[in-house]
Amino acid sequence: MSEDTAATGKSYFTPFNIIAGLIVIMGLVLTVIRFTGGLAATTNLSDYNPWGLWIGFDLLVGVALASGGYVTSAAVYLFGMKKYHSALRPAILTGFLGYALVVLALHYDVGRPLRLPYPFLVQQGTTSLLFEVGACVALYLTVLFVEFTPVPLEWLGFKRARNLVVKLTLLLTIFGVVLSTLHQSSLGALFLIAPSKLHPLWYSPYLPVYFFVSSIIAGLSMVIFESTLSGRFFKHKMDETHLAEKDTIALGFGKAASFVLAGYFIVKVIGISAGNNWHFLQTGYGAWFLVELLGFVALPCFLYAVGVRDKNVTLIKWTAVWTVLGVVINRFNVSMIAFNWHLPASERYFPHWMEIGISVFIVTVGLIIFKFIVNRMPILYEHPDYKSAH
Amino acid sequence: MSISRRKFLGWLAAAGLSTSVTRTARAATTQHFTGYPDSVGVLFDNTRCIGCRKCEAGCNKVNELAAPDQPFDDLAVLDNQRRTSARSYTVVNRYDQVNYLKGPLYRKIQCNHCLEPACASACFVRAFAKSKIGAVTYDETVCVGCRYCMIACPFEIPTYEYDNAITPRVMKCTLCYPRISKGLLPGCVESCPTEALTYAKREDLLQIARERIRRFPQRYVDHIYGEHEMGGTSWLYLSAVPFRQIGMREDLGVTPAPELTAGALSGVPIVVGMWPVLLTGIYAISKRKEKLASEEKELAVTTAVEQAEAAAEAKLAEALAQADEEKKKAIDIEVQKALEEAARPETEEAEKSETEEDS
C-alpha cells in the first residue's frame, strides 16, 4: 500500500473526472425520473416491444462482455496456462463489476425491482429460461465476488482470510465456468420461445450455442482490449511481469479468439442450412446478416490469425475492439433489430435518449469503480507480500 | 393421456426424489397432453359479428378497466387497426377489403388462452397458470415485471402498465375467470347480441364449428383457427375468408410453447453434471504435466551433482598415491645414507687397532 494515488492525487479535476462527474449527475437525475415517472416516462418500450436497450445492451451485451472472467480463470487455473496469470485479476475484476452492473441495470428495467428475489424466494418458475438465467447470474456474481476478495484482502492485509480464499480457487473456477456456460447460453435460449417474432436468420435452435461460443470470443477479446487500456492508462501501476506478459497475452488470446471465431463461423453457417434460410440472404435482413457474419465474424477471425502469425500486436488489439463490437451488434440484432421484424416500421422500437442515458451512466459508474480499485489494490501488480503465490 | 403426479417436493424432500423422478420420466417418454378435460372456451364466428363493440364495452365493465378515450358506441374507432392495451383486454378490428361482396368483416382480439400458454412457460415466478376451467390466469402479487411473457406470447396479447411507476401490472384477458368459475358468462360473450361469440366446453365448440362448416360450406373457410395453432387455444375462430386476411397469423405452427424451450432446459443438468468432471479432468491433466516436468528437473540436478563428486574423489586419490610414492623414495635414500654412515667408522677402528698392536 506504500505506492498509490500518485496518479489520481493532485488535482481531482482531470478531464476524466469532470466528464464522469457530469454523466453521473445526469444519471442520478434520470434515475429519479425513472422511479417516479415509471417506464413510460423514460423509455420507448411498448406493448409490442417489451424489451429495449436495457435488456439488449445492459443485460445481453453486459453479460457477454463480462465473460473475460471465466475465460481467463479457466485458461490459467484449469488449462494451466500460467503465463497468462497477470491477465487474471483485471479480468475477474471487470467480470465482477460487469455482473454487478447488470444486476443494477435490471433494477431500472424491471417493473418492480424490489421483487427481483421473488423467483428464488417466493415462487420458482422452473420452466422459464429466465429463471435459469437469474439463478446462474446470482450465483455467478457471488462466485466472482469471492474470486475477487483476495485483492481487497491483500490490500487490507488480512493474510489468513486471503489464503483461505485462495485455497478455494479451483472450486470457484469450476463453478464459475459451469455457471457461465449455463447462463451465457440461456441468454440466447431466452428467444427460443419466440420463433414467430425473431427473424429466421437469427432464430435457430442453436441460439444457446451461438451465445455461449460468442461469449468466449467476447471474453478473450475483452481481456486483450482491457490489457491494452490498462497498458495505456495504468502503466505506472504495472509491475515488470505484467508489462512483460502484456504482449504474450495479446498473442495467446488472439490466437484462441481467432480459432473460436472460426468455429463460430462454421456453426452459424450450419444454422442457416439447418433452417434452410438461404433464400433470406437475398433480402435486406439477409444483407445485414451477412454484414454481421462476414464483417464481424469471418473478418476478425482472419485478422486475428494474421496478427498472431506476424506477431503484430497492434493489429490484434484493434481486431479485439472490432470483435467486441461484433458481439454487441449480434446481441442488438437478436434482441432488437431482427426482433419483431414482422411489424410495420411504425410499431418498431428505437431507444429513448433517456434509456441511452441510463446505460451510459451505468457504464461510467463501472469505469469509476474500476479506476478506484486499480489505483489502490494489487490488480496490475503482484502484492509484494504474495510474490508468486500462485 | 395423463400421468400420476407427485406434488412438487419441498427443498428438503430430496430423499423422495429418485422414485418420483424415475416414474415421471418413464411415463414421460410416450407423452402427449391434451389439456384439461371439460375446460371451457369461446368460438368467434366472424360471419356473425356486426362490429358493434358491445363485447369491448362488456369487457371493460365487468373488469372495471379505465374508461376509453372514445365511447364504445363510437364506431369510427374501427377505422384504424388496434391491439390490446393496458386499458382494453379486447378489441375488435374491421377489415374492409376482404370480401367486398358481403361488406366488411370483423375480428375480435383477446387472449386466446392457449392450452400450453407461452406466457406461463416463460414466467419465472409462475405468475401465469392454465386453470382447470381453461382460463390462463395472472397473479399480480408475485409479478416482477420482467415482461418476458410479452416476448413469449405469439399472439402479442399481454400488455403492461408502463405509466405506473410503483405497482405496474401485466394486463390481459382472464376469460373472466372469477365469473366463469361462478357459472356466469364472460363479459364479452354475455354482451354479444348475435352470438358471434359462443361459450361452451372446448370439445363441444369444435363439434359446433365443424357442423357450421358442414352446413354452410360456402360461407366458411374450412379451418378452425385455434384447434391446433400453438398446440391449441381455448378460443376458436371461424372465418369467411382466410385468416391471414383478417390479420391472424397462419405461420405460427402447432408446436406448443413449452416444447420450444424444452431442449435448452434439458441441456442444463447435463452441463452441471458433466462440466465439473470434464474441467477437473483437464485440470488434472495440466497439473500432471507440471508435476512430470518438475520431477524430471530434480532428477537431472541430482545426477549432475553425483558425477561432479565422483570426479573430485578420483582426482584426490591420485594425488595421495603420488604423495607416498615420493615418501618411500625419500626413506630409502635416507636408509642408504644411514647404512653407509654406519659402515665407515668400523673400518677406521679396525685400522686404528691394527696400528696399536705393533708398538
Place this chain on the structure above:
Amino acid sequence: MEKGKSGLRGAGIFVTVAMISILSMGLGVRGVPPSSDDADKVRADMITIDYLKTFGKLERPAVVFLHDKHTAALEKQNKDCTTCHLSENNRLGPKFKRLKDTHKTEVMDIFHTQCIACHRETAANEEKSGPVSCGDCHKEEITIRSSRQPMGMDKSLHYRHAKAHDNKCEKCHHEYNEQTQKLYYQQGKEGTCRYCHGKTTEEKKVSMRLAAHLSCIDCHRKTLEKNQSAGPVDCSGCHELQEQKMIEVVQKVPRIKRNQPDIVFVKKIGSVDEISNPKTQARMKAVPFSHVAHEDYNDSCRVCHHADLNACASCHTLTGSKEGEQIKLEQAMHNLNAEQSCLGCHQINQQEKQCAGCHASLEQRRKRGEETCLTCHMTALNENTGNTSRADEKALAAKLLDSRVAVTASYKDADVPEKVVIDGLMNQYKAVDLPHRKIVHTLAGNIKDNKLANYFHSDVGTICQGCHHNSPLSTQPPKCASCHGRPFDPDQPLRPGLMAAYHSQCMECHKEMGIKKPVATDCSGCHKEK
C-alpha cells in the same frame, strides 16, 4: 516482416471480397425499382413469356410482357402487328418473330436480340423505351397483377356477328375432316367453339385461347384495315372488365335456329318400344321442360349444353353411359354442385338478392322424397298414353306446363298480423314493433315476377318459412321463444338463444337483401330507448 505484409495484404483482399459480396447482396435485395408507371398495377394485357419451359427448366424468372403497351408504342411509330408477328398463309402467327418454337437457344436469341434491339432503337429516338439489361426483364418479384377477364360469345354478341356476316355461319363455324385433314362447314352441326377447342392445344386442334386469338383478332384486324367497324384487336378490348361492359348488348335477340325443341319431356331417348319396355323405362314421372323459356333466361347455350347441343339424355342415360362419363340422368339433373344441372342452376338463382334473404340462412341440400319433387316430375308418360307419338308428347308437355300455377301464394292479409310486438326480453330498450305484414308483402312482392320462385312458393305459407322455420305451415306458427331460450344450451348446441335468434334473423336477411337501413349496429334503429 515480409510475411507480415503479405498477411496484411491478404486481410485487405479478404475485406474487399467480403464487402463486395455484402454490397452485391444488398443490391440483389433492392434490385432496380420498377418504373413508377406500371408498378403495382393490375392489367388485362399481362402475358408471361415462359415458352422456354417447353425445353426444360427456366434458367431465369419468366418475363412479364405487357402487350397493349407495346402495340400502343408501335402505333406511335406507326408500325403495326407485323413488326412482331410473322404471318403464315396470310394469317398472323401468335408467336413473336417466329412461327414455331424450334430450338431453345434459337427461341431465346430471337427474344433477346429482337427485343433489346428494338428497345435500344426506340431509346435512341429519344422515346420512352423498355429495358435492355437482363434483370430488368427477368424480375424475381412481379409487381403487376393480371385483371384478365375470361371472354365468351353470348347471345347478343353472336347475333351481332351473325348479322355482320349476314348469317353466313361458315365464316366461323367449321368441322374437321380427318381424311382430307381440312376444315369444312356442315350445316346443322354448328356448336360452341369450346366443344372442340379445349384448354390446351392438341395436335390438329389448337386450344380455345389460341383459336380465338388467331381467328377473332385476325378477322377484326382485316375488317379494320378495310376501314369498317370491327371488334377489338387489343387485349383489354376483350379482357378488361370495364371495356367488356362497354360492348354493345342487343336486348331482344331472336332465337338461334339450331332445330332445338320448344317444350319437351326430359326423359330417356330411345325407340318407342324401348320407352314402353318396363325394364328400360323411367320409373319416375317425367318432367316437362320449356327449352324456349330457358333460352331466354340464359345468355348462351353453353350454360346447359356443356359438351354438345344434343339432348342431355343422349349421354346422361338413366343408368349411365360411357359418353356420359357414367353420370346418370338423375345426377345430371339434380347435382347441386354442377351449374349445368337443373337444381345446380336453380340454386345459383337463389343467391339473387330477393331470394338470398331467406335462402342464405337455409342449409343447401336436396329435400329428397318430398312432394316438391312433383313440382317438376308431373306425369307418368306411358300410364295414361300407352305409347304416344313425339308430337303428342310435346303437346302434353306444353299442356302440363300451362297447368302449373306460377304464383307465390301467401295468406290473405286478414290472417297476416299487421304488426308484431317483440317484448320477449327487454332490459335497456323498449319493445320492438315489427312491421310484420309489410315485411311479408315485400318478400312476396320481390319475387312475384320470378317464375322459378313462383313455382316453388305456390303453396300458401311456404314463403313464411323463411322466418317461421322448422315448423309446419300454419297461420299460427309457434312463437320464437318456444324454441329459443337462454343461449348456449348444451343440449341444443347449435340453437341460438332468443336474443341472438331475433338479431341474426333480422340482420342476416337485411344483409343478404342489401337493405341499408337500419344499420345492424344502430340499436335505436329498431329499439326505442327507454
Place this chain on the structure above:
Amino acid sequence: MEGTIHTLQEFMFHTESITYLIIVAALIAITGFWLFLNGRDEE
C-alpha cells in the same frame, strides 16, 4: 381428476423443479466426492 398432469407445461414444471433440486445436490456431492477421491493422495 386430481393428481394427474394434463398439460405439457405442468409436466415440465414438475420435472424441472425436481431437476433443479438434483442439480444443487449434485454440485455439492461431486465436490465432496472429488475430495474423497483424492483423500489418500498425500501419503
